[in-house]
Amino acid sequence: MNLIDVTKAFSTEEACLEFLEHLRWPAGVRCLKCDGDKLSRIERKSRTKNKRTRLFQCLNPECKYQFTPTTGTIFADSHLPLTKWFLAIGLMLNAKKGLSAKQMQRDLGTGYQTAWYLCHRIRKAMEEGQLPMLTGVVEADETYVGGKSRNMHKDVRQRKITGTGGMDKFPVFGMVQRGGKVEAYSVPNVRKEVLVGKIRDRVSSDAEVVVTDEWCGYSGLNATHRHEVINHIREWARGAVHTNTIENFWSLFKRGLMGSFHKVSLKHLNRYLAEFTYRFNRREDADIFLQTLVRLVGTSVMPYENLVSDN
Ligand SMILES: [Zn+2]
Numbered sequence: 001m002n003l004i005d006v007t008k009a010f011s012t013e014e015a016c017l018e019f020l021e022h023l024r025w026p027a028g029v030r031c032l033k034c035d036g037d038k039l040s041r042i043e044r045k046s047r048t049k050n051k052r053t054r055l056f057q058c059l060n061p062e063c064k065y066q067f068t069p070t071t072g073t074i075f076a077d078s079h080l081p082l083t084k085w086f087l088a089i090g091l092m093l094n095a096k097k098g099l100s101a102k103q104m105q106r107d108l109g110t111g112y113q114t115a116w117y118l119c120h121r122i123r124k125a126m127e128e129g130q131l132p133m134l135t136g137v138v139e140a141d142e143t144y145v146g147g148k149s150r151n152m153h154k155d156v157r158q159r160k161i162t163g164t165g166g167m168d169k170f171p172v173f174g175m176v177q178r179g180g181k182v183e184a185y186s187v188p189n190v191r192k193e194v195l196v197g198k199i200r201d202r203v204s205s206d207a208e209v210v211v212t213d214e215w216c217g218y219s220g221l222n223a224t225h226r227h228e229v230i231n232h233i234r235e236w237a238r239g240a241v242h243t244n245t246i247e248n249f250w251s252l253f254k255r256g257l258m259g260s261f262h263k264v265s266l267k268h269l270n271r272y273l274a275e276f277t278y279r280f281n282r283r284e285d286a287d288i289f290l291q292t293l294v295r296l297v298g299t300s301v302m303p304y305e306n307l308v309s310d311n
Contacts (some may be wrong), residue, residue: 006090016082017104126278137178144169
């Protein structure tokens with residue numbers, strides 16, 4: 001579903017509510033509290049344009065619970081019309097290199113804080129849970145993202161103590177199963193115990209091969225995995241032995257950070273990584289909009305206070 005389809009299909013609040021209702025209860029609405037199916041549907045006349053207009057009243061006399069298609073979801077407690085939510089999801093999925101809160105603010109015509117909070121809530125729904133172990137041909141690569149390169153070899157925890165965080169470069173580490181999914185993490189440093197540790201955690205020991213560059217942070221990996229090294233000074237690929245997929249991912253991520261996000265704090269880095277891996281891993285999926293809505297409906301409310309604390 002492309003952006004034009006999204007704006008066409010979800011141009012009214014009613015259309016969005018209708019869609020969410022069928023997404024949540026494909027076999028008919030049931031009470032969120034007692035699971036009863038005796039309900040009355042109240043179409044509420046909306047006095048303001050932002051008011052949810054669809055209300056269910058449980059008819060079980062013990063329960064009498066009232067709820068809407070958004071109750072208990074990330075859409076609840078949001079004053080933003082669902083049409084804007086849906087458009088925001090479409091915009092974020094469409095933006096290969098990411099979308100800044102500033103751009104979202106312009107596209108939706110909302111305040112900056114609303115746009116920022118919205119981006120973070122959609123991003124949260126993009127976090128993958130525990131994925132299966134990687135196998136086959138696996139590429140692994142470490143790099144630095146963010147602002148200035150000074151201090152880049154210091155440990156992140158150490159930098160926090162010296163108060164030079166914020167605009168520094170942060171070490172990140174990623175892996176991809178060739179033909180499969182990318183996963184990427186912010187890491188405290190790129191030393192051997194971190195990188196080899198992460199590979200041993202996440203790559204099956206019967207994987208065909210793990211390909212990395214010649215960085216010393218991968219030494220000793222061959223004790224548990226077949227390890228091939230590409231020396232980028234001499235060559236970029238030796239047949240199937242290359243790290244091009246994960247490097248493509250990093251270049252997309254870095255361009256995204258440069259163009260769309262002026263500064264990335266360590267606190268949000270993992271969420272940005274989640275957003276980029278999510279889009280990258282689904283770049284061929286025609287139903288990515290639907291997949292994302294399903295996740296948003298299943299994602300509980302994320303309080304604004306949790307996002308802004310410790311910043
Ligand atoms: Zn009930």
